[in-house]
Amino acid sequence: MTSPKFYQLSKSERLARLVEANQLSEKDAQFLAQSQPLADELADSMIENYIGQYHLPLGIVQDVMVAGKVYQVPMAIEEPSVIAAANNAAKMMRLNGGVTIESGQRVMFGEVVLTDLPQLADAVKWVDNHFAILQTVAQKAHPSIVKRGGGLQKITTTIVENRFLKLNLEIDTKAAMGANIVNTICEAIAHAVQATLGGTILLSVLTNAAFGSVVKASVTLNPETLATATLTGDAVAQRLIDATQFAQLDVARAATHNKGIMNGIDAVIMATGNDWRAIEAGAHSYAARTGHYQPLTDWSWTSDHQLRGQIAVPLPVGIVGGSIGILPTVQVAQRLMVIETAEELAGVIAAIGLGQNLAALKALVSDGIQKGHMALQAKSLAIAVGATASELTTLLPQLLKAPHLNTETATTLLSQIRAENR
Template identity: 70%
Template sequence: MTDPKFYQLTRTERLAWLVAHEQLSAEDAAFLAQQQPLSDEIAGSMIENQIGQYQLPIGVVQDVVVNGQTYQVPMVVEEPSVIAAANNAAKMVRLNGGFQTHQQQRTMLGEVVLTDLPDLKVAQNWVLANQDLLMRVAQAAHPSIVKRGGGLQAIKVTVVDQTFLKLALTIDTQEAMGANIVNTICEAIAREVQSDLGGTILLSVLTNAAFGAVTVATVTLEPATLATKQLAGEIVAQRIVQATRFAQVDLPRAATHNKGIMNGVDAVVLATGNDWRAIEAGAHSYAAQSGQYQPLTSWQLAADGRLVGRIEIPLPIGMVGGSIGILPAVQVAHRLLKVTNACELAGVIAAIGLGQNLAALRALVSDGIQKGHMALQAKSLAIAVGATETEIEPLVAQLTQAKHLNTATATAFLAQLRHNNE
């Protein structure tokens, strides 16, 4: 008899497996097993008007190979099929040498905008002539980031719509996502410019169009890896390419294509204590930068017939700051993941996004998306109608064969199951 697969283990058995394989410490496993909520003191300090806590499950994608390293990737998500799809993709990619990722630079962008200036051209020339002054202002505004090797790197000044003077500030935030760093520097520079030029400060804040933190992940797959019971791998690969091409010319499909990517990206971002809303804003603005909303991934057939996938996505991820140092579960997630810097973490997240896209496209162009979804939805439905641990498996087996998968059907099947077991 073969050993059960990881997903077939109980939660207690999974935690024990991770400890035995040195992926989690015994202390971290014990913490996860306890399911302790945050103290009111911590929860109340994180948000305003705190009235309770909202919990989501933490899962793991096993053995994700990125740049030759193997990671256990934590994900926080409510959708049953997301982690299953990510694990499926991770397995296919492992058989093909893993993901390759890189991030050429890691900077954030801030915007300082002034209005009501008497002469926009004169104001623009003043900024160009006083770059050194503004650099010193930025350094004085946030000296600690300068000591760590970061801070303001460049200033670009433009006139927008013959109305606004805009200063675009490129800022190195080091290991932090850096919203507070950027905003502090923006506000200091805005005050300095206004004191010299007059006008009205309209806004001074970071932009979540974080195009200075774009991460690239790629993968090359042998078509045989993609084969299903019904279709040869070569056909699946060709259809994945066609489906991506369709997303390039059809906006409704592009939106859903990218949503599937973000299923995986957001789940890891949330697990690691980062700002998933900022990541969403950056990703979708990047997808629309040409003026036509585009898929974040591309899939092509190489000359040798292999399938080549690529994702480009802004990932201004932090390793420090925000909720990362506050939430115990986030700290456990980082220790499980074992990344050492923000660039490495961004690479893992990009790989998960590309893998999520691969799994979704493969399902769409072969068996259809519902086959895998419904099996997992059936389990959630079984739990929702009150099935016990011993009842879940036989109830799911019935539900996956049912014509209509809904609460009424699940309730009726559960009642019949219990009647048969009396």
Template identity: 70%
Template sequence: MEKPKFYQLTKNERLATLVEQGILNQTDAEFLAAAQPLSDELAGNMIENQIGQYQIPLGVVQDLLVNQTLYQVPFAIEEPSVVAAANNAAKIGRINGGFVTESSTRKMTGEVVLVDLGDLKVAQDWVSCNNDLLFEVAQAAHPSIMKHGGGLRAITVAIIDQRFLKLTLQIDTQEAMGANIVNTICEAIAHAVQQQLGGTILLSVLTNAAFEAVVSASVTINPATLATSTLSGEVIATKIIAATDFAKVDVARAATHNKGIMNGIDAVIMATGNDWRAIEAGAHSYAARDGAYQPLTSWQWTAQRQLQGRIELPLPVGMVGGSIGILPTVQINQRLLNVQSARELAGIIAAIGLAQNLAALKALVSDGIQKGHMALQAKSLAIAAGANDRELTQLLPLLLTAPHLNTAIATALLAQLRAENK
């Protein structure tokens, strides 16, 4: 008898498998099996006006090959088809040698803006000539980041719209995403500049356009590994390139193209306790950095007639700080991933984004997005209609052959099934 695939196992069987493989320890598996909520005390201290907890499923993308290392990637997401699609793309990537990632720098950016200055050019020159003083201010504002090898790395100053004096700060936040670090240094420098030049501090805060924390991932695919029962790999690869080219000239398509990428990225960001809202803002601002909103990925033929994909976006993620050190499931997910640094984590997330894009485009240009999606959607509808585990096995085939797929149909078919089973 053929051994069941991972997705065919029960939750407890999946956890047991991960323990047997040495990916999770027994304590972590028992915690996940118990699905313990946060204590009211912890949840109440994390946010204002806490009234409960909102649960979403936690899944895993298996054996994502990045820089010749296999990773088990946690996904926190409620959409049925995303984890399945990512696993499929991870398999295609693995067959073809895996994903390769790069990141040149990993710094966060802060902005200090002053207005009501008498002579903007004089103010600009003062900042340019007094960088040493401002670096001392930054060090005094956050000495602990300096001890860990981080801190302020560069200051540039510009006059904007003949009204604003803007200082742009590049700050190495080490293993933290670093919002609090950046904001603390920005505010200290803002007050130091105001003390010397006067004027009014308009704002002093990080920007989520973290263009100094850009990560890229690439993959090269033999088209034959993309073939389906109805289309050759060459045809699918050609259409993937064309669909991406279309996204470059049609903003409506580009928006959905990038949303599909963020399906996977956000799922990992949430599972690792990072700020998905910041990552979304940075990704979409990067997509529009040249004035026209563009897809975050590119696909093209190589000289050897291989399909090559690439993604590039800012990923200022952290391994410490914020909710990362508070939430027990995040700690387990870090151990599941077995990552050692924020830079490594960012590379994995970039690879997931590219994999998710590959899966989405392959589905769109071959069988259509609904074929796989609706099979999983049918299961969600059956559960929403009240089907138990035994009834699911009988109800799903009926739903998938129904002329329409909605809650009313699922409810009616379940009632019919129960009447027949009496």
């Protein structure tokens, strides 16, 4: 008899299977089984005006192959179809050798902006000629990052509208996302420049246009992998390419194209304790960097008639610092992934984004986005109106056949089922 698939198991059975596969420790499995909220003292120390906790389901994308290594990837999300789609994509990509990663030096950018400088050109020359002095200021402002091999790497000056002096700081934040590191160094540099040149400090802060942390991921697929019951793999692949090219021409489509990518990226960002708002800002600013909002992925034919997909997205993530070190579920997620560096985590997240796009586009250009989505939505709706586990077996098929999938329909059908079982 064939053993049930992972998604068909109960929560306790899934945890047991992960432990059996040495992908999760007994201790971490017990923690997840208990679903304990944060201690009030800890939660109260993290935010202002604490009144309670808001919970999201934590799921897993299995066997995501990135740079030859297989990962179990956690996702925190409320949307029913995202994890199912990601698992489908992970399988397709794994069957084709997995995802390859390309990333350069990982740095964060900070901006120092001064106004009221009478001689902007002279100010630019002074900054350009005194980098060593300013680097020393940065090192004294945040010595711990220097000890870890990071810190201020470069300053680029720009005059904006003959009014603002902008200093763009490139800072290596090592294993941390580094917002506090960058902000501390920016403020120190701002005061040092002002002390010599005068003027007014307008702002000194990191930018979430994290173009120094762009990660590129790619996958090459045999089009046969994409075949459906009604379409050949070649047909699906060509439609997928066409849909991407349309997104390059139509901003309305590009926005939804990228939102689907961020479904997967944000869910992993949440699970790993990183700042999803910063990642969203960076991704969308990168998509608009040319002045015309573009999709973050590109799909095309290779010379040997394979389908090649690529994504480029800023991912300034960390594995230390901030809430990462104090949230116990985040620490479990890190151990589950077996991640050793921030760069490695960024590569896995980029692969998830690429896979999410693959799954969404394949569904969109073949069976339609609603077919798989609504099956999962029906289950959520049934549970929301109070259906028990035993009632779901009868209710779900009826819901999916109903002309309208809504609360009224679900409530009516559930009442009929209960009346018949009395």
